[in-house]
Amino acid sequence: MYLPSPTPRDAASPLRETCADVMRVLGVAPELTEAPEAQVPVATRRVQALSPLFVEGAPADALYLGRHGHFKIVNINREGYEQVLDFAGRGALMGCEVLGRATHASSAVALDDSSAWVLPLRDLRALRRSVPAFDDVLHRALAAQLQHVGEMAELMSAVAAEVRLARFLLHQSARAAASGQSPRRLLLRMSRRDIASYLGLAHETISRCMTLFARWGCLEVRNREVEILDPRVLSACARSTRGRWVPGDDLEPATEGHARKGMMAGGLQPGAARVVASLS
Amino acid sequence: MYLPSPTPRDAASPLRETCADVMRVLGVAPELTEAPEAQVPVATRRVQALSPLFVEGAPADALYLGRHGHFKIVNINREGYEQVLDFAGRGALMGCEVLGRATHASSAVALDDSSAWVLPLRDLRALRRSVPAFDDVLHRALAAQLQHVGEMAELMSAVAAEVRLARFLLHQSARAAASGQSPRRLLLRMSRRDIASYLGLAHETISRCMTLFARWGCLEVRNREVEILDPRVLSACARSTRGRWVPGDDLEPATEGHARKGMMAGGLQPGAARVVASLS
DNA sequence: CGGCCGCTTGAGGTTTTTCAACCTAGGTGG
DNA sequence: CCACCTAGGTTGAAAAACCTCAAGCGGCCG
Numbered sequence: 296m297y298l299p300s301p302t303p304r305d306a307a308s309p310l311r312e313t314c315a316d317v318m319r320v321l322g323v324a325p326e327l328t329e330a331p332e333a334q335v336p337v338a339t340r341r342v343q344a345l346s347p348l349f350v351e352g353a354p355a356d357a358l359y360l361g362r363h364g365h366f367k368i369v370n371i372n373r374e375g376y377e378q379v380l381d382f383a384g385r386g387a388l389m390g391c392e393v394l395g396r397a398t399h400a401s402s403a404v405a406l407d408d409s410s411a412w413v414l415p416l417r418d419l420r421a422l423r424r425s426v427p428a429f430d431d432v433l434h435r436a437l438a439a440q441l442q443h444v445g446e447m448a449e450l451m452s453a454v455a456a457e458v459r460l461a462r463f464l465l466h467q468s469a470r471a472a473a474s475g476q477s478p479r480r481l482l483l484r485m486s487r488r489d490i491a492s493y494l495g496l497a498h499e500t501i502s503r504c505m506t507l508f509a510r511w512g513c514l515e516v517r518n519r520e521v522e523i524l525d526p527r528v529l530s531a532c533a534r535s536t537r538g539r540w541v542p543g544d545d546l547e548p549a550t551e552g553h554a555r556k557g558m559m560a561g562g563l564q565p566g567a568a569r570v571v572a573s574l575s
Numbered sequence: 576m577y578l579p580s581p582t583p584r585d586a587a588s589p590l591r592e593t594c595a596d597v598m599r600v601l602g603v604a605p606e607l608t609e610a611p612e613a614q615v616p617v618a619t620r621r622v623q624a625l626s627p628l629f630v631e632g633a634p635a636d637a638l639y640l641g642r643h644g645h646f647k648i649v650n651i652n653r654e655g656y657e658q659v660l661d662f663a664g665r666g667a668l669m670g671c672e673v674l675g676r677a678t679h680a681s682s683a684v685a686l687d688d689s690s691a692w693v694l695p696l697r698d699l700r701a702l703r704r705s706v707p708a709f710d711d712v713l714h715r716a717l718a719a720q721l722q723h724v725g726e727m728a729e730l731m732s733a734v735a736a737e738v739r740l741a742r743f744l745l746h747q748s749a750r751a752a753a754s755g756q757s758p759r760r761l762l763l764r765m766s767r768r769d770i771a772s773y774l775g776l777a778h779e780t781i782s783r784c785m786t787l788f789a790r791w792g793c794l795e796v797r798n799r800e801v802e803i804l805d806p807r808v809l810s811a812c813a814r815s816t817r818g819r820w821v822p823g824d825d826l827e828p829a830t831e832g833h834a835r836k837g838m839m840a841g842g843l844q845p846g847a848a849r850v851v852a853s854l855s
Numbered sequence: 856c857g858g859c860c861g862c863t864t865g866a867g868g869t870t871t872t873t874c875a876a877c878c879t880a881g882g883t884g885g
Numbered sequence: 886c887c888a889c890c891t892a893g894g895t896t897g898a899a900a901a902a903c904c905t906c907a908a909g910c911g912g913c914c915g
Contacts (some may be wrong), residue, residue: 370725370732373814378732380724392725428685437717438675443651444660444724445672445680451775452650453656454904456871483622487894495731497872502895516776518880518894536654734872736903767862777904782863798862798912 311567312337314422314429317360317412320386321432334423338413348389348403348411355393357415361385364409365484369492370401379492381443382485383405385474388436406484451495453536459494461533464514468523478526483519511542592617594702594709597640597692600666602710612705618693628669628683628691635673637695641665644689645764649772650681659772660708661723662686665754668716684808688763731775733813734771739774739814740784744794748803763799791822 314335315328340364342348347426348359351371361383368389380401383389392400393416403411414422423430446466453459464481472478483490491498505521508514513528514521523529530539594615595608619642622628628639631651641663648661648669663669673696674679683691694702703710716809726746733739744761752758763770771778785801788794793808794801803809812820 306842370728372729372732378728380728392718392722395715395722400722434717435675437714438672439719440721440724441717442672442675442680444720444727447653447724447727448650448658448660452652454775454870474627485893498893499873499895500871503871506895536652536656734902766860778861779863779905780903786863 312339312412314346314426317414318426318429318432320360320362321436323428323432327428330426330428332422335418335422338415339410340413341408341410342405344405344407344409346405348405348409349399349400351399352426353399355390355396355398355416357413358391358393358409358419359389359403359413361387361389361413362410365406366403366409366411367406367485367489368401368403377492379485379489381447382489382493384470391440394437396436406489451473453533455535456494456496456500457504457507457532458535458540459496460490461508461529463490463494464521464523465526465529465533468526478523480520480522483521486519513542585829589692591693592619594706597694598706598709598712600642601642602718603649603708603712607708610706610708612655612702613709615698615702618695619690621690622688624685624687624689626685628685628689629679630682631679633679635670635676635678635696637693638671638673638699639669639683639691639693641669642692644692646683646687646689646691647686647765647769648681648683657772659765659769661727662773664750668804671717674717686769701703733815735815736774736776736780737784737787737812738815740770740781741788743770743774744801744803745806745809745813748806758803759804760800760802763801766799793822810843 313333314337315330315333317337319325319331320330340348340359342364348366349357351369355484363385366383366387366389368378368383369379371377383403389403389411390399390401405536419433423433435495450459450462450466453462467481468478471481485493487498487501491501494501505514505516508529509516511528513523514527515524528542534540593613594617595613597617598608598613599605605796610613620639622627622644628636628646630648631739643665644668646663646667646669647659648663649657649659651657663683669683669691670679699713703713704736730739730742730746747761747763748758751761765773767781771781774781785794785796789796793803793805795804808822811822814820
């Protein structure tokens with residue numbers, strides 16, 4: 296059903312990976328990666344679970360591209376609390392901000408044993424000049440990262456906890472699907488706390504929402520293993536930005552006779568003005 | 576005291592602005608802008624207050640650079656509510672996401688009569704190739720936009736309304752200072768609603784926080800004209816991410832004997848785990 | 856001059872946070 | 886091999902912050 300996914304034969308490989316390989320991971324057509332200049336080897340950095348790939352404040356000497364495993368991108372504020380900015384996997388560019396700074400603006404921490412390609416800044420300029428396709432893909436990757444702002448805003452724009460979590464789960468599902476895995480069975484690599492930080496909620500709230508979804512019958516939760524039983528219910532919930540959603544509102548729930556009260560009751564999306572000036 | 580600021584003699588200029596001018600606005604040293612290829616003229620687009628510079632979904636044909644005036648960057652969701660993603664001014668790159676997409680992912684709406692330079696995508700590649708300095712600065716500008724994710728996260732990471740507003744105001748103050756204006760007297764170009772949307776709060780909450788600050792004596796509010804009377808109080812409030820802040824906690828208020836209750840009371844920063852695994 | 860829009864302020868209701876306890880799984884050490 | 890401990894997850898009860906609804910006020914434009 297699901298393609299075995301193009302996982303790198305990670306651990307024990309000769310590791311002769313080149314810029315061309317990197318470009319392919321970033322979606323460049325193989326024909327375009329055959330320039331001789333693109334055959335330069337690219338270093339791989341392995342990190343154990345919970346270890347950092349790079350840390351905030353460290354000198355900006357390289358950019359990283361997720362090779363295998365999973366990472367969380369975090370900021371640490373003065374009080375020592377961490378704020379999760381993003382979760383990254385294979386093919387994700389990490390540490391892009393260094394292009395305009397002298398130090399890293401965030402840290403990347405491996406969520407499980409992982410590896411990443413290292414793109415040293417000193418080589419980057421030369422590479423961009425000599426391999427146009429690489430330059431283009433880098434540009435596009437940067438733009439893709441930028442789009443992420445929009446996604447994050449979309450996530451945060453919903454004030455209701457369940458809506459945020461529903462969107463998060465669907466997003467994870469889409470990511471899994473895109474990498475050839477089942478969009479139903481998700482293995483969340485991050486702790487509830489990480490999710491909570493990412494979504495701007497308390498971790499207890501995440502727990503509660505998870506069990507709420509389970510009561511709705513659209514999700515099965517076994518610790519970090521969750522299974523989406525009814526994506527339609529989840530997306531209906533995720534869609535609702537205002538004027539709240541309870542299973543049965545615009546779609547019957549998978550099962551029936553559930554509590555229609557408990558969490559959720561008021562409106563959502565506090566800031567958000569109806570568009571009146573018709574952008575014309 | 577404040578430099579007259581390098582405002583473009585906007586309205587009635589011969590408009591012979593070139594790529595070199597654009598590069599200077601983006602911070603490139605004048606020596607580097609003298610390449611003959613950099614003397615190509617750059618188009619300017621003027622927009623009235625409340626009119627869009629570009630709209631979400633429109634074909635991605637250009638990138639824009641703020642020239643004068645102010646813009647808000649917004650997303651509009653299915654229900655027709657708008658979410659403010661950012662505020663942009665002179666020197667801000669707008670619509671970067673088009674580098675990786677076929678259509679604009681967000682709209683830019685002028686907050687007052689404004690203008691922007693138009694950088695057509697079709698010319699962009701050639702320009703990057705022929706003017707290396709332009710390529711570099713574009714890269715750096717993209718990276719700077721990326722950093723914005725972090726800033727936004729910092730804003731949202733504080734759950735308390737006053738903290739968010741305090742950070743927003745200080746941010747505006749810094750922007751004003753950077754463009755040669757007084758960091759004290761701010762003229763907010765956007766409505767309370769816009770601010771509310773940007774900060775993920777209700778616009779009434781913005782109002783209340785403004786008057787709260789006024790009661791603290793650190794801010795004077797006259798509609799969209801606000802004056803920061805005591806930046807120290809404001810930043811002390813902005814700093815507090817957890818374990819709450821009331822004037823007098825770690826700094827005496829400008830005036831004294833104010834209500835120490837009303838808004839603010841609980842802890843902040845819901846998701847945010849103390850860093851325990853010492854990133855080493 | 857009237858109406859509209861933006862801003863402010865009040866009161867009530869609800870989500871969500873906080874604090875607390877309990878449970879489970881996994882690792883360590885006896 | 887089991888006890889113990891820790892970290893992560895779940896759940897409950899209380900309190901707080903915030904949102905919604907509503908009304909009043911002032912300026913601005915038609």
